[in-house]
Amino acid sequence: MASSAAVPFWRAAGMTYITYSNICANLVRKCLKEPYKAESMNREKVHFSLSKWADGKPQKPVLRSDAPEV
Amino acid sequence: MLRQASRLISRSVTAASSKSVTARAFSTELPSTIDSTFVESWKKVAPNMDPPQTPSSFMKPRPSNASSIPTKLTVNFVLPYASELSGKEVDMVIIPATTGQMGVLPGHVPTIAELKPGIMSVHEGTDIKKYFVSSGFAFLHANSVADIIAVEAVPLENIDASQVQKGLAEFTQKLASASTDLEKAEAQIGVEVHSAMNAALSG
Numbered sequence: 001m002a003s004s005a006a007v008p009f010w011r012a013a014g015m016t017y018i019t020y021s022n023i024c025a026n027l028v029r030k031c032l033k034e035p036y037k038a039e040s041m042n043r044e045k046v047h048f049s050l051s052k053w054a055d056g057k058p059q060k061p062v063l064r065s066d067a068p069e070v
Numbered sequence: 071m072l073r074q075a076s077r078l079i080s081r082s083v084t085a086a087s088s089k090s091v092t093a094r095a096f097s098t099e100l101p102s103t104i105d106s107t108f109v110e111s112w113k114k115v116a117p118n119m120d121p122p123q124t125p126s127s128f129m130k131p132r133p134s135n136a137s138s139i140p141t142k143l144t145v146n147f148v149l150p151y152a153s154e155l156s157g158k159e160v161d162m163v164i165i166p167a168t169t170g171q172m173g174v175l176p177g178h179v180p181t182i183a184e185l186k187p188g189i190m191s192v193h194e195g196t197d198i199k200k201y202f203v204s205s206g207f208a209f210l211h212a213n214s215v216a217d218i219i220a221v222e223a224v225p226l227e228n229i230d231a232s233q234v235q236k237g238l239a240e241f242t243q244k245l246a247s248a249s250t251d252l253e254k255a256e257a258q259i260g261v262e263v264h265s266a267m268n269a270a271l272s273g
Contacts (some may be wrong), residue, residue, distance in 0.1 A: 021205045024187055027263045028204040031233045032224060040222075043151055069145035070161035070241060 081213050135212045139177035144215045145192065147260075149223055154201075155192070162193040163216060165208045166266075176214040183208045185220065187266040189273075200226050202270050204263070238264035 010020045029040045051061035104127070112121045145163055147155035163174045166188025172181075185206045192199045206220035241260030248254040 006084065009258055010255045013251040015255055023256065023259050024204040024263050027237065027260060028187070028202065028222045028224065028229075028267070029228055031237060031264075031267060034227045034230050036224065037230075040111045070191050 100173075133211075133213050136214070140214045141176060142214070143174060143176045143178075145218065146216070147192075147218045147220070148222070149220055154223060158192075158194075160192050160194045163218070164189075164191045164193070165218065166181060166190060166203060167208065172208075174208075174210055178210050178214070178216075180212045181208075181210040183210070185218075187263045189226070189270045190218065190220075190223070190273055200270075202226055202229060202267060226270055229267055232266055234267045234271065239269060 008020075009015075029037065029044070032040060045063040045065075049061045049063050051058040053059065104121075105122075107122050112119075142159040142161065143163060145155050145158050145160050146153075147158075161175075165172050165174060165183060167183040168184055168186045169183070171188070172183060184239065185203055186206060187204055188202070190201050190203045192201075201220075201223040202225075204222040205219040206218065206223075209217040210216070210217075241257050241264060245254065245257035245261055249258045
């Protein structure tokens, strides 16, 4: 049974739906008027610390603490 | 020996019951009773063990469909950070599905629609509320409940027209100069979203 629908262009380029959806949402947020823009950027800030492990010990952590960019 | 139990049962069940469910029923139409022939054969083979449960035994019963079409559509419009509309009874909703603007009335056929960037309007009497939706999904159920989920939805007044024009020009230029597939896709998305916003503001 052949697959039916044509794939969307972003799927064909190797992008997942979540990436596509997040890009769309970020673009819309960038086009808002103040103060809504500041509110939404504030809301979407992420803070995380990532550390890779080697030989059972955590290596130096990488700290990401900024608003997500497209 | 217990590993063989399922094999022994399927052998005895297929031998015992000549009627096998070859035509699959829809999940809303299946009876809630458990298959008695299976349970009997199981008890013969493994009397001390409970028969295995199926996923349907853990599910709540499906909401029953009204016999007549309800007069109002119940809308649940949610965003990741807020519940915009919760159980609101409206007359009609127009959603920006990928297949085009779709009007949803009470009694709409059950549908799952993927949304594209565009305007969603909620009609209540003479009141029309419009939102610009970035993307998401709309689940229309048989009992005239519509669950619409979007990642970002803003009232049209909150969009800055000059930034939209700037963005549109920027991404059109990026699309022309893009090299890799991924860059082209990103630029294409930018052009689509900004043109949708442009159309929303002017239309």
